[in-house]
Amino acid sequence: MAFVLYSLILLCMPVVAQEEIKVDCGPDSVTLRWRVLRAQIDPSLLLLGDCSPNSVLPGEAMFQVDLGDCNFKRMVTGDTMMFMNELTYTSTPKAHLKSFSYPVVCAYERPADWEPPIFDPVTFHTYGQGELVFQMELMKDDLSGPHLSREYPLGSFIPVFAAVEQKAHQPLILLLEECTATTTTELRSEGLVHPIITNKGCLVDSKTSNSKFEPRRQVAEIVLDLQAFKFAVGEEVYIHCKLLAWDPSGLDTIRKGCHYVKAHGWELLDDPYHSNLCGCCDSSCKS
The missing domain is CATH 2.60.40.3210 (Zona pellucida, ZP-N domain)
Structure with missing residues (x-):
């Protein structure tokens, strides 16, 4: 050299x-x-x-x-x-x-033509390792603590809070990949089912309601403001979600958080300028 x-x-x-x-x-x-x-x-x-x-x-x-x-x-x-x-x-x-x-x-x-080395994944492997602790809770409106009641008037908002504790792991962004409301404690195909988030992070409920993602306080946290909907009147309702922790710089069509903004269309929570990642929300989001 x-x-x-x-x-x-x-x-x-x-x-x-x-x-x-x-x-x-x-x-x-x-x-x-x-x-x-x-x-x-x-x-x-x-x-x-x-x-x-x-x-x-x-x-x-x-x-x-x-x-x-x-x-x-x-x-x-x-x-x-x-x-x-x-x-x-x-x-x-x-x-x-x-x-x-x-x-x-x-x-x-520094030489003018110098660039960082590019590692060939065939011969060089990197990975991050560390315990990840996930939590999820129905919160008060100001997010100061868990909501004490499990009853919500129709049309009110239910703040759904989720976070990942990264410990010694590299920084990660938390995403809600799927969320479904059911009348059972286990997610099954039978019984009443209401899709909330589908298609790898698309908040489909926001197309017919005022549900939305709140701006992040931290990348390792996410808050979904879910508008209470008419569903299984008189029964207990359970919300099942699949959480995903990922590289903050690696958002794509299958790792994202998108909600629908009236008179505007699908918007990416973490960077509206790249809302093209949400373009598949009305069809099928694939890798």
Whole structure:
């Protein structure tokens, strides 16, 4: 790799004098010379990243390494490409001089044609892992807590709140993929059924009512304002929903939240400018 040498940054720790170390940042390698002014330092105990010195002489250690070796970290910011590492010294328990580290950073002008590497999924696999805890509740109008009554006048609004607790997982957006009202505690085909959300996130109930998604307070939460409808009068009604946690930047026709706005049409909850993702809500939303 060929880089234009831009600058050299040495961050010195107060334990060692600056004249004891010399670093030369080449186009694709680093040469580091450490001169020992203290007799009690054993230069063979030095490491640059995870590399030992190439040569050790009395009072001196030399490293000549490639930027792709020794656990160098690369960071690109704006027009600068930096390679970062640490020179460390690990002393023995009874040694007079304690262990120390010395940050070394080589900074270059970023090549004009440089782009982030693209990983081939055939040979490189990435995944996120972490426990996801979902919750769902019928809330008070101001979302301050659960609604104490389970009775709603016809035409009133039922705030349906759902959230995912991500813990150590990467950030996720919560979507309601399907919601159905039934008269049974288990979702079955028999009995009375009223579709609320179908077709991978389309709030079909909003076409014939004032039901809608509320603007998000957090991406990991979603609030559906469901207008109470005439259904199974005198019976208990259960709402069954399928929740989906997904990459916030990965919305598409099968991972979305859409509601119908009168005199306007289908609108995407999280970005009305991309409401074209809702164009399939009146037909069939497929991958």
